[in-house]
Amino acid sequence: MARRIALSEIRSRTYKRRDAWWTVWLVDPLASRLVWLVAPWRWVTPNLLTFLAFLIGIGSAVSFWQGSYGWVALGALLFHVSFVLDCMDGKIARLNGTGSVFGQWLDYVFDRLRVVVTTIGLFGGQYERTHNFAFIWLAGLVLFLDMFRYLNALQMGKVKTVMKDNLTAARGPDAVPVSFVEDESDEHPESADAVSEADHVVDVNSDFRNRFGFFVRFRNVLIRQRIRAHVFSGIEFMMFVFIVGPLVNWIIGVTLISSALMIGFELLLIYKLYTATRTYERKMAAATIPAQAPAAERDGVPAV
Known part of the structure; x- marks a missing residue:
């Protein structure tokens, strides 16, 4: 042993x-x-x-x-x-x-x-x-939300990977792979400069932070406790449906409340991703401008 x-x-x-x-x-x-x-x-x-x-x-x-x-x-x-x-x-x-x-x-x-x-x-x-046929409807709701949550997480991960790869490629063949501010720090600072001076660190969530400053401060408190900001994720959803609801003998009510919280946090993540993609598009446009001038003389634009 x-x-x-x-x-x-x-x-x-x-x-x-x-x-x-x-x-x-x-x-x-x-x-x-x-x-x-x-x-x-x-x-x-x-x-x-x-x-x-x-x-x-x-x-x-x-x-x-x-x-x-x-x-x-x-x-x-x-x-x-x-x-x-x-x-x-x-x-x-x-x-x-x-x-x-x-x-x-x-x-x-x-x-x-x-x-x-x-x-x-x-x-x-x-x-x-x-x-009570409501239990059949709730079963379908639980299975749908569990499927959506994990499929959504996988797809969000793919989108972030594509953004990083494209930003890296736009910087040239010898560029260091891009990472995002949230990958480099336990907290979201006021700006990317507060995290790292490395030019490969890109901040794509500045728009989200500017609009949801309170949420970011709340997130930072959680991160200090090793808790992620997605307060009601797939794990909490399952635990409330299969543990809390049965123990308090209120299966229907806890399932409905848990489903609403799950949907709310997923929509927040989707909106955060949307704002990140808008910032990404601006950074991609800025990164490709220097390369477009000589390409225009050759009547072609290099692919990214």
Whole structure:
């Protein structure tokens, strides 16, 4: 058995720089101690933890299906245990260097499947118990928002990558790859100059900060606590729907409130991306102006 790593080292090596507040406050303290316990056992692999998390998620769905409060509360507890294990797989991968590309795919797919089976278990069980068709509509809403949130995040990541690649290409073949201010700093400053003097650091969110100064100040307070500004993300959405709602015995109300918060924060992110793309377009135009003069003499414009 490998040596046991100090808990402080586990935290420094496995905690994400920014994470959901539910994870920071309610998962990491337990997950890090469990990682400390099992990390020396090399047979405890990230993929094994991913499978266990999914199996316990199925147990949560089965408990939800029973419908009564006692079973539903048990389902909520099992869902939280499943999520703790799901967070542990990434920590073990980072700590022991046992992660893999396939493991990342497996983790992502099982996360989405867990949401599907627990949604069927929770809302299907309540429909069987009450015959209230509202639970069927809510099940569809939860699945749609979960799908939209993660597809939207993937597409936003692709758009940001395209913007960085194009800005880098516009600077010439020997340019240092561009990064954004938010990639370089834990806080959004008043200007990009306050972050770094490196010319490869580009600020595309200045318009958003100018319009939502209060939100940025609030974000900076959260970042100091390692909490990301997306206060109600997919993680909080799932936790409220599958844990808080069942435990307080107000599934319909908590689901509707959670859905509204989820939609609100997603719209804010979409608007932030929109303002970033407008700033990006101005910077691209400015970067290509010097190259256009000699190209015009040759009746052609270089592609970016």
